[in-house]
Amino acid sequence: MKLNENFAALGGSYLFGKIAARVRQFAAENPDADVVSLGIGDVTRPLTPAVVCAMHAAVAEMAYEETFRGYGPERGYDFLRRRIAEYYAGRGVSVSPSEIFVGDGAKSDIGNFLDLFGKSRVLMPDPVYPAYFDVNVMSGNKVAFAGGNRRNGFRPLPPSRGDYDIIYICSPNNPTGAVYTKDELKRWVDYARATGAVIFFDAAYECYVRDASLPRSIFEVEGARQCAVEFCSLSKTAGFTGLRCGYTVVPEELAGGRIAEMWERRQATKFNGVSYVVQRAAEAVFTPQGLAENAKNNDYYLRNARAMHGMLESAGVWHTGGENSPYIWMQCPRGITSWEYFDLLLERANVVGTPGAGFGKNGEGYFRLTAFGNDEKTVRAMERLCEVTRAAMRK
Amino acid sequence: MKLNENFAALGGSYLFGKIAARVRQFAAENPDADVVSLGIGDVTRPLTPAVVCAMHAAVAEMAYEETFRGYGPERGYDFLRRRIAEYYAGRGVSVSPSEIFVGDGAKSDIGNFLDLFGKSRVLMPDPVYPAYFDVNVMSGNKVAFAGGNRRNGFRPLPPSRGDYDIIYICSPNNPTGAVYTKDELKRWVDYARATGAVIFFDAAYECYVRDASLPRSIFEVEGARQCAVEFCSLSKTAGFTGLRCGYTVVPEELAGGRIAEMWERRQATKFNGVSYVVQRAAEAVFTPQGLAENAKNNDYYLRNARAMHGMLESAGVWHTGGENSPYIWMQCPRGITSWEYFDLLLERANVVGTPGAGFGKNGEGYFRLTAFGNDEKTVRAMERLCEVTRAAMRK
Numbered sequence: 174m175k176l177n178e179n180f181a182a183l184g185g186s187y188l189f190g191k192i193a194a195r196v197r198q199f200a201a202e203n204p205d206a207d208v209v210s211l212g213i214g215d216v217t218r219p220l221t222p223a224v225v226c227a228m229h230a231a232v233a234e235m236a237y238e239e240t241f242r243g244y245g246p247e248r249g250y251d252f253l254r255r256r257i258a259e260y261y262a263g264r265g266v267s268v269s270p271s272e273i274f275v276g277d278g279a280k281s282d283i284g285n286f287l288d289l290f291g292k293s294r295v296l297m298p299d300p301v302y303p304a305y306f307d308v309n310v311m312s313g314n315k316v317a318f319a320g321g322n323r324r325n326g327f328r329p330l331p332p333s334r335g336d337y338d339i340i341y342i343c344s345p346n347n348p349t350g351a352v353y354t355k356d357e358l359k360r361w362v363d364y365a366r367a368t369g370a371v372i373f374f375d376a377a378y379e380c381y382v383r384d385a386s387l388p389r390s391i392f393e394v395e396g397a398r399q400c401a402v403e404f405c406s407l408s409k410t411a412g413f414t415g416l417r418c419g420y421t422v423v424p425e426e427l428a429g430g431r432i433a434e435m436w437e438r439r440q441a442t443k444f445n446g447v448s449y450v451v452q453r454a455a456e457a458v459f460t461p462q463g464l465a466e467n468a469k470n471n472d473y474y475l476r477n478a479r480a481m482h483g484m485l486e487s488a489g490v491w492h493t494g495g496e497n498s499p500y501i502w503m504q505c506p507r508g509i510t511s512w513e514y515f516d517l518l519l520e521r522a523n524v525v526g527t528p529g530a531g532f533g534k535n536g537e538g539y540f541r542l543t544a545f546g547n548d549e550k551t552v553r554a555m556e557r558l559c560e561v562t563r564a565a566m567r568k
Numbered sequence: 569m570k571l572n573e574n575f576a577a578l579g580g581s582y583l584f585g586k587i588a589a590r591v592r593q594f595a596a597e598n599p600d601a602d603v604v605s606l607g608i609g610d611v612t613r614p615l616t617p618a619v620v621c622a623m624h625a626a627v628a629e630m631a632y633e634e635t636f637r638g639y640g641p642e643r644g645y646d647f648l649r650r651r652i653a654e655y656y657a658g659r660g661v662s663v664s665p666s667e668i669f670v671g672d673g674a675k676s677d678i679g680n681f682l683d684l685f686g687k688s689r690v691l692m693p694d695p696v697y698p699a700y701f702d703v704n705v706m707s708g709n710k711v712a713f714a715g716g717n718r719r720n721g722f723r724p725l726p727p728s729r730g731d732y733d734i735i736y737i738c739s740p741n742n743p744t745g746a747v748y749t750k751d752e753l754k755r756w757v758d759y760a761r762a763t764g765a766v767i768f769f770d771a772a773y774e775c776y777v778r779d780a781s782l783p784r785s786i787f788e789v790e791g792a793r794q795c796a797v798e799f800c801s802l803s804k805t806a807g808f809t810g811l812r813c814g815y816t817v818v819p820e821e822l823a824g825g826r827i828a829e830m831w832e833r834r835q836a837t838k839f840n841g842v843s844y845v846v847q848r849a850a851e852a853v854f855t856p857q858g859l860a861e862n863a864k865n866n867d868y869y870l871r872n873a874r875a876m877h878g879m880l881e882s883a884g885v886w887h888t889g890g891e892n893s894p895y896i897w898m899q900c901p902r903g904i905t906s907w908e909y910f911d912l913l914l915e916r917a918n919v920v921g922t923p924g925a926g927f928g929k930n931g932e933g934y935f936r937l938t939a940f941g942n943d944e945k946t947v948r949a950m951e952r953l954c955e956v957t958r959a960a961m962r963k
Contacts, residue, residue, distance in 0.1 A: 174685060174688070174733045174734060174764060174766040174823070175685055175686040175687065175688055175733050176684065176686065176823070176826065176827075176830070177683065177686050177830070178686060180684070180830050180833065183833065215638040215639045216638055217636070217638070218633065219630060219632050219633050219635075220630045220636070225627060225628075225630065225631040228627045228845070229624060232623045232624055233620075235614060235615045235620065235623075235810065236614050236615055236617075236620040238612065238613065238614050240614075241614040241615070241807075241810075242810040243610040243611055243612070243809040243810045244610045244809045244810065245810055277672060277840070277843075280838065280839070280840045281838055281839050284837060284838030284839075285680075285838060288706060289571065289572050289575070290570055290571060290572055291570040291571065292570065307837045308837055311683060338570050369569060370569060412636075412638075415630065415636070415637040415639065415640055415843070416630070416844070416845065417840060417841065417842065417843045428569065428571070431571065435571070435572070435575050438575065439706070442679060442702045442703055442706070443675065443676060443679030443680060443699075443703060444672075444675070444676050445672070445673045445675045445676065445809075445812060446812065447812065448810070448811050448812045448843055448845075448846050449810040450623070450845065450846070451843050451845070451846075
């Protein structure tokens, strides 16, 4: 057998595994510490009544010969794809159900979508969600970075030189919480069209955008249908991290329809559709009741984010995100690395966050906080974090 | 963007799509015909009480903050992996839970497993499940075939010359229903070890093996842990075609542990685990109640298969399968192609099957029938099939 040698070029243990190990050790040594995690991007609010009822009904259907469902369509049931198209239409974005592919989550689709391309030159932001980078290493692609920094507000714009085959954009961004304006996205779309690149647009956090002037889909930008694919997920929209459902929009115009056709064939050959019960749950998310219930859950996280944002503001800590995003990307006190800051916070404030260095070179000196926790615990943890940080900043 | 040019080498429309289109047309032109499908490999019995109860309970857990589950382990929950290991142990096969990876179905895992390998020389049976071939075309691999035929009972043995990187084996086989003996599998294992190949063993139909002397897992064969990966699925074991859950066993011995490590990394990077609710359903399958209930459903299909086998035997039609398998692979009447036989059956007997030519060159002249339908309809359809076939054989 011939192993895929690209795997040897992958970095060591995965970021969150490393963090979990350090936290486990600290907790074992300090059993009475009130350790609060602001580290992981996982939701904590339960599924809403509309979703739960829909799932019970779907499970009951599977119990009787008359209503049992076997293999479903690989690209997802019509009932769900129509609802997703309506969800786009509600924001004034025209997407046909035939352009929507239901999958088991944005992470799977973003990774597997590379199957459709040959060896590619790839441009992605730095800092960046580690999986974007790792899937390209596995494929042997050549990766360059568009550097985010304090000057550009971690919203890097297209480079003035060089062209690429594939461009990754995530807005609202993980890890920085930064949200591109429509004009900024337009610059990326124009650049992609001028250079013949395809944009992989990760819209997993679109549900947190409350400022109506900010785009929630790249298809709000003129020309995007000619150059972009959009990946979205119910993980954050409706707390589906444990249920697993997402969707990918492949416009008909992209490469003259070739990409949609290839993705359809890829999914029909290497995937067998999302669980019927989960698709019924997803359908319920997009009903008026489901949308209202889930907006309440997302408001809960956004209140956390806004509180965190306000407290960092008061403490004089530079940061992005916290508005229109569940993520906050803060600058570490001068002179310490993001892993040193991680240790400081864990030991002195009993707060767990994510060192920016884990997201790339440009992440060094920064730190990611998430707003997915319990509200009271979050505020308590942030008070301790601000105190420790202010003290470190004074040094 | 650079498209993956291997896609251009894929064959046209997918076999089952073509069949469905012909059946739709016939049904539209003959609205009163009693068309019975013995064509598709999808189950029809509903989920059993143990599974349904477990799912309702899991859905209820997701409704409360205290019991809600977000992201699960990418390789599956311990509670399920332990049950699967016990399921193997019950047949005398020792597999550690740490060697088991839960996925959303054998089709996904068999396709995605190629990510771990570089360009490979691949050997697979002919006739063959079309997805095996297509995923290798997508990867640009070079495929050779081990020819099944009437002489070897559609159980081809290792070639005397040539070596390969990857070998596909499916037993009980789709489409032929043929089941390898332990001695025959041992020859494949010895060949793989001698040539350094890895065997992809598809055990999706293991639950239909009732003859205790026939192997249900390749790991019943000495030396297999050094050269084989086993893909299995609950689609047939427990009617999960619409729920989506399978598992892949990667032994620690394989390539000194490298393959297990690479698969773990691949899944952690491009997959986010199976729905919690579905994993609880799968856990219930392996309880004593779940096993007993599902054995009853599988007995139902096996009774169909045995009835079909007996009727073909009486009609003097050569075939494999129908015992220890839900598939029957029958010879078409002399002088007509498998697509001609398809048309003949559809028009004269109103029975839908699958032309052998759809499974490869060696499938020409043969025809696949499945035992997953309603028992009364199946017998009725087989009576008409035997009559039409006998008439065609006399010509």
